[in-house]
Amino acid sequence: MTESSRGGAAPAVRLCDISKRFGAVQANRAVSLAVAPGTVHGLVGENGAGKSTLMAILYGYYHADEGHIEVDGQRVAIASSQQAIALGIGMVHQHFMLVDTLSALDNVMLGAEPAFFLSRAKRQVRQELEALMRDTGLTVRLDATVAELPVGELQRLEILKALYRGARILILDEPTAVLTPQETDQLFEVLRRLRARGTTILLITHKLREVMALCDAVTVMRAGAVIKTCAIGDTSPEDLAESMVGRKVNLGRAGGAAKPQSDTPVLKAEGLTVAGDAGSGVHLLGNASLALRPGEIVGVAGVSGNGQSELLEVLAGMRAPDAGTLHLAGRDFHAAAWLDPRTARDLKLAHVPEDRHALGMVLSFPAWETAALGYHEQAQYRAGPFGLGIDQRHLRAQTATMMEQFDVRPRNADLGSSKFSGGNQQKLILAREIGQHPAVLLVGQPTRGVDIGAIEFIHNQLRRLRDAGCAILLVSSELDEILALADRVVVMNAGRITGELAIDECSEKNLGLLMAASPTHDKTAAEAATAP
Numbered sequence: 156m157t158e159s160s161r162g163g164a165a166p167a168v169r170l171c172d173i174s175k176r177f178g179a180v181q182a183n184r185a186v187s188l189a190v191a192p193g194t195v196h197g198l199v200g201e202n203g204a205g206k207s208t209l210m211a212i213l214y215g216y217y218h219a220d221e222g223h224i225e226v227d228g229q230r231v232a233i234a235s236s237q238q239a240i241a242l243g244i245g246m247v248h249q250h251f252m253l254v255d256t257l258s259a260l261d262n263v264m265l266g267a268e269p270a271f272f273l274s275r276a277k278r279q280v281r282q283e284l285e286a287l288m289r290d291t292g293l294t295v296r297l298d299a300t301v302a303e304l305p306v307g308e309l310q311r312l313e314i315l316k317a318l319y320r321g322a323r324i325l326i327l328d329e330p331t332a333v334l335t336p337q338e339t340d341q342l343f344e345v346l347r348r349l350r351a352r353g354t355t356i357l358l359i360t361h362k363l364r365e366v367m368a369l370c371d372a373v374t375v376m377r378a379g380a381v382i383k384t385c386a387i388g389d390t391s392p393e394d395l396a397e398s399m400v401g402r403k404v405n406l407g408r409a410g411g412a413a414k415p416q417s418d419t420p421v422l423k424a425e426g427l428t429v430a431g432d433a434g435s436g437v438h439l440l441g442n443a444s445l446a447l448r449p450g451e452i453v454g455v456a457g458v459s460g461n462g463q464s465e466l467l468e469v470l471a472g473m474r475a476p477d478a479g480t481l482h483l484a485g486r487d488f489h490a491a492a493w494l495d496p497r498t499a500r501d502l503k504l505a506h507v508p509e510d511r512h513a514l515g516m517v518l519s520f521p522a523w524e525t526a527a528l529g530y531h532e533q534a535q536y537r538a539g540p541f542g543l544g545i546d547q548r549h550l551r552a553q554t555a556t557m558m559e560q561f562d563v564r565p566r567n568a569d570l571g572s573s574k575f576s577g578g579n580q581q582k583l584i585l586a587r588e589i590g591q592h593p594a595v596l597l598v599g600q601p602t603r604g605v606d607i608g609a610i611e612f613i614h615n616q617l618r619r620l621r622d623a624g625c626a627i628l629l630v631s632s633e634l635d636e637i638l639a640l641a642d643r644v645v646v647m648n649a650g651r652i653t654g655e656l657a658i659d660e661c662s663e664k665n666l667g668l669l670m671a672a673s674p675t676h677d678k679t680a681a682e683a684a685t686a687p
C-alpha cells in the first residue's frame with residue numbers, strides 16, 4: 156500500500172515528475188510520489204537531497220520548473236501557501252512561524268483570512284480550538300504568550316493552527332529534531348490519533364527509528380531524485396540507511412574509552428552558578444564543577460533545558476556566571492571578570508553552538524564568511540594597508556578546502572549561508588571550528604538535523620580531534636550519540652551535575668535514571684544508577 160491507497164481511493168497527494176533547479180543546483184529531479192490518504196509517509200534522504208524543496212513546492216512556497224501536483228485525484232495549481240491551505244495542506248516548518256509577544260490563541264487567528272473570523276467571535280474560536288485539542292491530544296495553553304511556551308508546546312500550537320485552518324494533509328519538516336524523547340513520544344501519540352481521524356501526514360526526518368515506529372510507507376531521496384518508495388514492512392533501518400547514502404553506515408561505538416593524554420585538566424570549572432529570573436529562587440546552573448583533560452570526550456547527558464545550554468554559554472565566554480571560577484589554558488577567570496569569546500578563541504577554545512542559525516553563522520553572509528566567522532581578525536585573514544581589509548582570495552580558497560574535507564554540498568564558497576541545507580550548514584561550522592586545531596572544543600548538538608552519513612563522518616572527525624589531544628565537551632540530547640562518542644559522561648538535571656559515569660558503566664537505563672533523579676538526592680540517585 157505505497158502507491159495508491161486504502162480502499163481504492165485516489166492518493167491524497169500525488170507529485171508527478173517534479174523538477175526544480177536553483178542556479179547550478181538541481182534540487183529536485185523528476186520526482187514522482189503518491190501518498191495514500193490517512194497514512195503517515197516518511198521522506199528520508201541525505202542533507203541536500205531535496206526533501207524540503209519538494210515539500211516547499213507542495214506548500215506553494217516554491218514553484219516547480221516542471222511537473223504537476225494532484226490532490227485527492229484532482230490536478231491543482233499551488234502558486235502560494237494560501238492556495239495550499241485552501242486545498243487543505245498545512246506545513247509545520249523546522250523554525251516556527253509564530254509571534255513571540257502574542258498569545259497562542261492570537262497566533263492561531265493571526266494571518267488567517269479576516270472574513271474567516273468575522274463570522275466567529277474570539278470566544279467561539281477558543282471553544283472550537285478546545286474541542287480540537289480534546290480530539291487530537293494537542294494540548295496548548297491558549298492564553299500563554301508564545302515566548303512563555305516550551306518548544307514541544309509551540310510545535311503542538313503550529314499543528315493546531317494548521318488543523319484549525321482545515322489541513323487534511325500535514326507536512327512536518329524534522330519535527331523531532333528539537334524535542335526531548337518525552338515530547339517525541341507525545342507528538343507520535345498525536346500523529347497516530349490524527350492518522351486515525353483520516354489526516355494524511357508527510358514526515359521529513361533523519362531518524363530512521365522514527366520512520367520504522369510511525370510511518371506506513373517511506374520514500375528515499377538522493378541528489379534530488381527518488382531512489383525508492385516502499386511499505387514500511389518491506390524495509391529496515393539498515394536498508395534505508397544504505398539506500399540514502401549508497402553504502403553501509405556504522406553509527407556505533409568504535410572501541411572502549413580513550414585514556415586522557417595527561418591528568419592535568421586543560422579546562423577546570425568550579426561552582427558555576429547562573430541564577431534564574433529574579434525572585435524565582437531557581438538556578439539555571441547550580442554549583443556545576445567539571446574538568447576536561449586533553450584527549451578525552453566528556454559527554455553531557457540530560458533532558459534538554461536542564462542547564463546544558465547555560466553550561467556551554469558560560470564555558471564559551473558568551474555569558475558570565477553569577478558565581479564560579481574557570482581555569483583555562485593556564486589562566487584563571489572569576490565571575491566578576493569572566494572570559495569573553497575572543498579571549499576564549501585566543502586560548503584555543505572552540506565552540507560549535509547548539510543553535511547554529513542564531514549563534515553559529517550569519518545567514519545572509521556567503522559561505523566563505525561563515526567559514527571564518529569569529530576568526531576573521533586573525534592576521535592570516537587580513538589584507539591591504541595595515542591589514543584593514545579581509546583577504547577574500549585566501550578565505551575563498553580555504554573555504555573550498557574545508558568544503559572538500561567536510562563534504563559540504565554544494566561546493567560553492569560564494570553561496571549564501573542560508574541557501575545550504577541544515578546539515579551542510581552544520582558541517583561548515585564544524586569545519587571552521589575543528590580547522591582551528593583547538594585545545595578544547597565545546598560542541599552542542601553536533602548532529603541535529605544531520606543525515607546519517609554525515610553523522611558517521613562528524614563522529615569520526617570528533618574522535619580524530621580527541622585522538623590528536625583535544626579535550627571535547629559534548630552536549631547532546633541524543634543518548635545514542637553520547638554512548639557512541641563519550642569516554643565519560645556527566646548527567647545534568649535541574650541545572651546541577653547529578654552524576655558522573657565512566658563510559659563502560661553507562662547504559663540507556665542508568666543514564667535515564669540519573670537524568671530523572673531529583674538533584675537534592677544526588678548521591679542516592681548516582682548510587683542507584685550504578686548499582687548492579
Ligand SMILES: Nc1ncnc2c1ncn2[C@@H]1O[C@H](COP(=O)(O)OP(=O)(O)OP(=O)(O)O)[C@@H](O)[C@H]1O
Nearest residue numbers: 177182202203204205206207208574575576577578
Ligand atoms: N533558495 C535556495 N537557493 C539556492 N539553493 C537552494 C535553495 N534552497 C535549497 N537549495 C539547494 O537545493 C538542494 C536541496 O536542498 P533541500 O533543503 O531541499 O535539501 P534537504 O533534503 O531538505 O536537506 P536537509 O536534510 O539538510 O534539510 C541543496 O543543495 C540546497 O543547497
